[in-house]
Amino acid sequence: MQTSMNAGTEDAGTDNAAASATARGAAAAAAVDRDVLAGLAKLRGEPAAEKPAEAKPDPKPDAGEQLAEAKPDAKPLDEVPLDDRAKARLAAEQARDRKHKESVTKDRADIDAAKAKIEAEWKPRVEKAEAFEALKGGGVQALLRAAELLELTEDDYAAAAPAVWALSPKGKADPKAKAAAAGTLQAHGMEARFAKLEADNKALRDQITARETAAKHEADRDRYLTGVAAELEKATDAPLVKKLAAKAPGKAKELMLAAAVELLDEDGVIPSAPAVLARAETKRRAFLADEGIEPEALIAPAKPAVAADPKKPAKTLANEGGTGTTPTPAKPLTGKALDAQVLEGLRAMRNSGSVTK
Numbered sequence: 101m102q103t104s105m106n107a108g109t110e111d112a113g114t115d116n117a118a119a120s121a122t123a124r125g126a127a128a129a130a131a132v133d134r135d136v137l138a139g140l141a142k143l144r145g146e147p148a149a150e151k152p153a154e155a156k157p158d159p160k161p162d163a164g165e166q167l168a169e170a171k172p173d174a175k176p177l178d179e180v181p182l183d184d185r186a187k188a189r190l191a192a193e194q195a196r197d198r199k200h201k202e203s204v205t206k207d208r209a210d211i212d213a214a215k216a217k218i219e220a221e222w223k224p225r226v227e228k229a230e231a232f233e234a235l236k237g238g239g240v241q242a243l244l245r246a247a248e249l250l251e252l253t254e255d256d257y258a259a260a261a262p263a264v265w266a267l268s269p270k271g272k273a274d275p276k277a278k279a280a281a282a283g284t285l286q287a288h289g290m291e292a293r294f295a296k297l298e299a300d301n302k303a304l305r306d307q308i309t310a311r312e313t314a315a316k317h318e319a320d321r322d323r324y325l326t327g328v329a330a331e332l333e334k335a336t337d338a339p340l341v342k343k344l345a346a347k348a349p350g351k352a353k354e355l356m357l358a359a360a361v362e363l364l365d366e367d368g369v370i371p372s373a374p375a376v377l378a379r380a381e382t383k384r385r386a387f388l389a390d391e392g393i394e395p396e397a398l399i400a401p402a403k404p405a406v407a408a409d410p411k412k413p414a415k416t417l418a419n420e421g422g423t424g425t426t427p428t429p430a431k432p433l434t435g436k437a438l439d440a441q442v443l444e445g446l447r448a449m450r451n452s453g454s455v456t457k
Contacts, residue, residue, distance in 0.1 A: 259288035321357070324370075328356050331373035338377040339399040340384040356380050 182190065231249060235242040247257070262281040271277040329352075332342055345352035359379035363371035371379075385395045 255288065255291075259284050324360070325353055325356060328360070328373045328376050329353075332356075332377055335374070335377050338381040340388070340395060341377060341380045343398060344384060355384060359383060 228249065232246065235246055238245070247260075252260070262277070262284045265271045266277045266281040271281075329345070332338060332345060335342070341352060341355065344355065356376055360371055360376045363375055363379055388395045388398070
């Protein structure tokens with residue numbers, strides 16, 4: 101039996117060797133055929149046939165892909181839990197980044213504002229300079245345009261005409277033309293200076309008048325508010341305003357003035373003192389309510405002081421064990437204590453000889 105098994109094994113090995121040899125032979129024959137066909141194609145001038153592409157093995161996945169495949173439920177970085185220290189550092193970094201962005205935004209805004217200010221200041225000047233530069237070589241029309249840019253008035257034109265004529269060939273030939281032009285320009289300059297002085301004087305007078313008017317209005321306002329304040333002393337229906345006046349007179353004055361202005365705007369007439377106090381009380385009550393303060397708590401009557409008991413002596417340093425000069429009144433003795441005190445007094449009198457047996 102062992103012999104038959106060995107024989108079967110030998111037969112199988114022989115068959116495998118034969119198959120392998122056959123495969124190698126077929127591969128060699130195929131290679132020879134390809135070489136022959138390639139040679140014939142070369143002789144004919146035909147392009148050589150391309151070799152079939154060899155199948156490449158799939159690339160091995162990298163470590164990250166293997167890790168992702170191994171852990172499909174991995175959490176993103178923003179979902180990773182952080183401890184308190186990491187959270188504090190993250191919050192500090194975010195705060196610094198936010199502060200930096202705000203600073204950059206402010207700097208950009210300041211730069212833009214400065215740029216806009218410079219442009220607004222210099223753009224008209226540059227445009228006017230460019231306009232004058234463009235007038236060169238423009239002749240009489242350019243001269244008239246320059247006069248417009250210089251904002252000359254009709255009187256200026258009348259004074260400038262003789263001076264312009266004096267520059268012409270005929271004007272230069274006339275000796276009186278130059279003198280007449282100079283006189284005209286001098287007279288025109290004096291008139292312009294006088295006109296400026298009058299304008300300055302008028303502006304000064306208007307300023308003085310406005311200041312006097314403002315002072316008169318302020319005096320009238322103070323006199324009016326003084327009357328309202330006098331009415332406040334007698335009023336009983338404005339406790340909040342009265343309390344404010346006692347604590348801060350300036351704020352109370354501003355409150356009453358605001359109330360008077362409101363009533364004046366509503367009715368168009370000067371309001372009476374009681375009406376001003378009523379409106380001021382309403383405004384003060386609304387202000388306190390907005391601040392979360394109960395108005396009634398401020399105007400509640402104070403608790404009366406407890407009257408001292410005339411029979412009970414007041415506490416002093418002396419009767420509290422201190423070193424004061426007020427003596428502590430002695431308690432009246434009764435019963436046996438009183439008898440003992442009387443007996444002791446009698447004995448003392450007898451011993452002194454003032455009382456005999």
